[in-house]
Structures are given as structure tokens and as C-alpha cells.
Amino acid sequence: MPSVFLFLGAFSAFLGVACGAFGAHGLKAVISPELLAVYQTGVNYQMWHALGLVAIGLLRQQCPGSKLLIWSGWLMFVGILIFSGSLYLLAVLDEKALGMVTPFGGICFLVAWLLLALSALKKPQPGTSATSKKHSRYH
Numbered sequence: 001m002p003s004v005f006l007f008l009g010a011f012s013a014f015l016g017v018a019c020g021a022f023g024a025h026g027l028k029a030v031i032s033p034e035l036l037a038v039y040q041t042g043v044n045y046q047m048w049h050a051l052g053l054v055a056i057g058l059l060r061q062q063c064p065g066s067k068l069l070i071w072s073g074w075l076m077f078v079g080i081l082i083f084s085g086s087l088y089l090l091a092v093l094d095e096k097a098l099g100m101v102t103p104f105g106g107i108c109f110l111v112a113w114l115l116l117a118l119s120a121l122k123k124p125q126p127g128t129s130a131t132s133k134k135h136s137r138y139h
Contacts, residue, residue, distance in 0.1 A: 013054070
């Protein structure tokens with residue numbers, strides 16, 4: 001079964017490495033050290049949450065019907081887009097107003113991790129095992 005969260009996690013990690021290299025080599029001489037630190041914060045959070053997405057993808061193979069894991073995965077991905085994306089744009093464009101968007105991505109991260117924690121406490125329901133026939137490709 002294809003795993004959208006494994007794909008998104010691996011691809012986000014790929015982009016995180018690419019963005020990190022671009023920041024270290026391409027932006028170092030172009031933006032201020034303060035903005036470079038903002039950019040690197042975006043890379044750092046992207047990488048950690050890319051790994052979180054990979055973990056969610058692997059856990060979904062064990063509990064494919066878990067709504068908590070589905071919500072956690074999508075919120076983690078949206079968090080990467082909003083949190084890291086806003087920091088990348090803030091650093092490159094030097095547009096401080098973009099910093100107002102960043103906390104919304106952080107909230108997505110917090111809720112995603114909380115849902116992941118709750119899914120760990122939840123007893124597996126009948127029909128949610130890896131052998132269940134109720135698989136959804138994107139959920």
C-alpha cells in the first residue's frame with residue numbers, strides 16, 4: 001500500500017537538506033547573520049517534522065484506520081509548509097510581517113504531536129490492524 005506520509009516525510013527531508021545547503025552556501029554572503037539564523041530555524045524544524053511524518057507513515061502501516069494518525073500527519077505536513085515556509089520567506093525577503101504567520105505552523109506542530117501521543121494511548125480497534133481491508137490511499 002502506498003504511504004502518503006512516508007512520501008511526504010521523505011520528500012520534506014530531501015527538501016530540508018536542499019534548503020539547508022542552499023542557506024549555508026548560497027545565502028550566507030547575501031543575508032544578515034540574524035536572517036540566516038531564522039532561515040536555519042526553518043530548516044531545523046522542517047527536518048525534525050519530516051522525521052515525524054516518516055514515523056507517522058510507519059505507524060499507519062500498523063494502524064491504517066487511525067484517524068488520530070491521519071490528522072497528525074496532515075497537521076505535521078501543513079505545519080512544515082506554514083512554519084518553515086514562512087521563515088524561509090521571511091529570511092529571503094526580509095519581510096518581518098511574515099513572522100505573524102509562523103505561529104500558526106507551530107500550533108499545527110503542537111497539535112500533530114499531541115494527536116500522535118494520544119494515538120499511542122489508544123487501544124487498537126477491530127478492523128484497524130495492518131490486515132484490514134479498509135485502506136485509504138490518502139488517509
